[in-house]
Amino acid sequence: MEFFERFAIPHPSPAIYASMVAIGLTVIAIIAGLTYFKKWGYIWREWLTTVDHKRIGIMYLISALLMLFRGGVDAIMMRSQLAVPGNTLLDAQHYNEIFTTHGIVMILFMAMPFIIALMNFVVPLQIGARDVAFPRLNALSFWLFFFAAMLFNISFVVGGSPDAGWTSYFPLAGNEHSPHVGTNYYMIAIQIAGLGTLMTGINFIVTILKMRAPGMTLMKMPMFTWSALITNVIIVFAFPVLTIALAMGTMDRLFGTHFFSIDNGGMDMLWANLFWVWGHPEVYILILPAFGIYSEVISTFARRNLYGYKSMVASMVIISLFSFLVWVHHFFTMGQGAFVNSIFSVTTMAIAVPTGIKIFNWLFTLWKGKIVMTTPMLYSMLFIPIFTIGGVTGVMLGMSAADYQYHNTMFLVAHFHLVIIPGVVFAMLAGLTYWWPKMFGFMLNERIGKWAAWLIAVGTCVAFFPMFISGLDGQARRMYTYSEATGFGFWNMLSFIGAGILAIGFVLIVYNIYYSTRYATRDIGADPWDARTLEWATHSPVPEYNFAITPEVNSSEALWDEKKKGHKLFKGSYQEIHMPSKSGVPFIMSAIFFVFGFAMIFSLWILAIVSLLGIFACLIHRSFEQDHGYHISVKEIEETEAKMGGAKG
Amino acid sequence: MKELFPRKQVMGFIFSLVLTVAALLVYFLDLSFALGMTVLLVTAFLQAGLQLVVFMHAGESEDKATIYTNVYYGLIIALVTIFGTLLAMIWGMV
Ligand code: HEM
Ligand SMILES: [Cu+2]
Numbered sequence: 001m002e003f004f005e006r007f008a009i010p011h012p013s014p015a016i017y018a019s020m021v022a023i024g025l026t027v028i029a030i031i032a033g034l035t036y037f038k039k040w041g042y043i044w045r046e047w048l049t050t051v052d053h054k055r056i057g058i059m060y061l062i063s064a065l066l067m068l069f070r071g072g073v074d075a076i077m078m079r080s081q082l083a084v085p086g087n088t089l090l091d092a093q094h095y096n097e098i099f100t101t102h103g104i105v106m107i108l109f110m111a112m113p114f115i116i117a118l119m120n121f122v123v124p125l126q127i128g129a130r131d132v133a134f135p136r137l138n139a140l141s142f143w144l145f146f147f148a149a150m151l152f153n154i155s156f157v158v159g160g161s162p163d164a165g166w167t168s169y170f171p172l173a174g175n176e177h178s179p180h181v182g183t184n185y186y187m188i189a190i191q192i193a194g195l196g197t198l199m200t201g202i203n204f205i206v207t208i209l210k211m212r213a214p215g216m217t218l219m220k221m222p223m224f225t226w227s228a229l230i231t232n233v234i235i236v237f238a239f240p241v242l243t244i245a246l247a248m249g250t251m252d253r254l255f256g257t258h259f260f261s262i263d264n265g266g267m268d269m270l271w272a273n274l275f276w277v278w279g280h281p282e283v284y285i286l287i288l289p290a291f292g293i294y295s296e297v298i299s300t301f302a303r304r305n306l307y308g309y310k311s312m313v314a315s316m317v318i319i320s321l322f323s324f325l326v327w328v329h330h331f332f333t334m335g336q337g338a339f340v341n342s343i344f345s346v347t348t349m350a351i352a353v354p355t356g357i358k359i360f361n362w363l364f365t366l367w368k369g370k371i372v373m374t375t376p377m378l379y380s381m382l383f384i385p386i387f388t389i390g391g392v393t394g395v396m397l398g399m400s401a402a403d404y405q406y407h408n409t410m411f412l413v414a415h416f417h418l419v420i421i422p423g424v425v426f427a428m429l430a431g432l433t434y435w436w437p438k439m440f441g442f443m444l445n446e447r448i449g450k451w452a453a454w455l456i457a458v459g460t461c462v463a464f465f466p467m468f469i470s471g472l473d474g475q476a477r478r479m480y481t482y483s484e485a486t487g488f489g490f491w492n493m494l495s496f497i498g499a500g501i502l503a504i505g506f507v508l509i510v511y512n513i514y515y516s517t518r519y520a521t522r523d524i525g526a527d528p529w530d531a532r533t534l535e536w537a538t539h540s541p542v543p544e545y546n547f548a549i550t551p552e553v554n555s556s557e558a559l560w561d562e563k564k565k566g567h568k569l570f571k572g573s574y575q576e577i578h579m580p581s582k583s584g585v586p587f588i589m590s591a592i593f594f595v596f597g598f599a600m601i602f603s604l605w606i607l608a609i610v611s612l613l614g615i616f617a618c619l620i621h622r623s624f625e626q627d628h629g630y631h632i633s634v635k636e637i638e639e640t641e642a643k644m645g646g647a648k649g
Numbered sequence: 650m651k652e653l654f655p656r657k658q659v660m661g662f663i664f665s666l667v668l669t670v671a672a673l674l675v676y677f678l679d680l681s682f683a684l685g686m687t688v689l690l691v692t693a694f695l696q697a698g699l700q701l702v703v704f705m706h707a708g709e710s711e712d713k714a715t716i717y718t719n720v721y722y723g724l725i726i727a728l729v730t731i732f733g734t735l736l737a738m739i740w741g742m743v
Binding site: 209233237241267269270273274277321324325327328335336337339340343344 | 723725726730734736
């Protein structure tokens, strides 16, 4: 019995026991359902072993949406707790665990997979490629992320969740102040997901640099592909820092080293430093693909080419460099002197300039456009003003002297939600709606979509604007309650109402998916939005080889050229196509990683060693495996193309 | 025969062994901290460059420009991170 005690929740409550039951029932339901409908073979063949970038993209998407709801439930619980002064819905410990997991789930397990989902689905199509450069590695990236997310999510029913904030600052995150296993979950689950992300970074850089269609020079890439390239460059240079920081943190917690302790020559502040060396570039990893999506959506629905292509590219390149020069603005108050703070204040202000350039370029694109207000366009239009407010308050926070007032108050919380929600969430929903027909062959209902967009925008404003005021009044972040005398009650009640409106918006999106799946027409053709870039030159649904004939391109809007300027995209005749074969190893290896992570978290050394050997066995298998892929014959291509309504071009 | 002998690689290998010995000497000789660190840093950078150019063939394919751009970019980021950290954590602390 003693052995099992370590898995107990240190601080249980009826809600947690209820979740345990719910999780158990869901797992049983899934297993029973798959068995009853005899779907195990299908799941394994078509999804678990796939290396197709489109399917991997869709799996990322589903996981991201699931995590959005997990994080959303956390958010609603926090806002409910704070809605009235002196509330006792949650106690301090639960509140700590909830804001910690909310932050990690939303950033690492919702926003990251969401952008990677869209990159996976769209980038190869946009550059005219048949898949990513390393399809098997891509599958490994996904499964590592997926199992890491699962590992992280079981923390609240097995052993207890991390509770030291998503930033997990030492010494609070050290063994002395966080003795239970929660922070081990943090260190190890994020490490595993991070490995997957790093591989994605390398994979997409190579894909974009090496696999573009003939004629597509770098300066003729669609803007979303450009943003994906820059994002992945930042990933490759930023994530190793997190990897190292987490490894050091893990050693401190599991093996008694003293990297981040206060005694024995350790330096607790070094954790905060390393965390933000990764953390600030990370916020640009999130925002740049969103900028790419807005660029595509705005130029499609303003019915004209993007204004200032070159300055768009230049500003992203500059952002990629500058994003590594500002991290100290996250801890202006830690004790470094005015000189250091001034340096980082200036770099912080400087980065707002290229961001501003992009905003103006969008406005100029709209200026003489013939605007069609579709749902993705509506998200883009709502994004511009709300994001600008978030950005401007960022510049306020960037003034180090003033930051002594704002730091760690609700003002900061308002800032980053007002950049991340319009910046990332709106963009992902815009991209989802925009590319949905390419993914699933029908469109999402526009009327419900617009209702959801408005509700989410209004909800965001109502939920987060009050925090500017209560923050300036002195309400600290991460406090589980406050007294009536503070006067924060009114503002927090407003925030709670806003959170409710947001929740309704998200429920409406789910309803829209259900509604459109049932009622939407399937007869929409390959290019329902009258778009401009290559991904819309494929059939819907996209055949596994994407393009029967490799397209030839002479501008960043190749499809538009074909439609309006008589450019011929597809020249020549069908050739045999070489495709990568499926593999179950990425799935199996990541499942072993899950076991390894679990063993490390609970210091089960024998299991850890055994599973580590399993991981190496998978690596060795891969090294000696003979895999030449397979070929699709010309005859098969002809059949598929005929079924899809004739060859294009 | 002359064409077959991988002269560059063998020279590179010997040089990399020399660098390793030089770095190892810091442990055995009684050098001052500053001198020891200097030796370590210089040998480390030389060693890394050697590996990239001689053994990983950085400059030998058509992707030469991309590869070097990447390396320089990485170098800049690494230096900024290290000196920025020193600045914020040690030199700038009051
Ligand atoms: C216009 C450019 C921006 C500026 C000048 C800026 C500035 C700042 C500053 C100075 C802080 C630290 C404040 C403090 O802790 O007292 C901060 C926090 C934060 N910012 Fe921004 N920011 C900008 C854009 C963004 C964007 C685009 C994102 C995300 C997509 C973002 C996400 C965050 C997050 C997540 C935090 C808080 C992290 C935490 O402490 O938990 N910011 N920002
Ligand atoms: Cu920052």
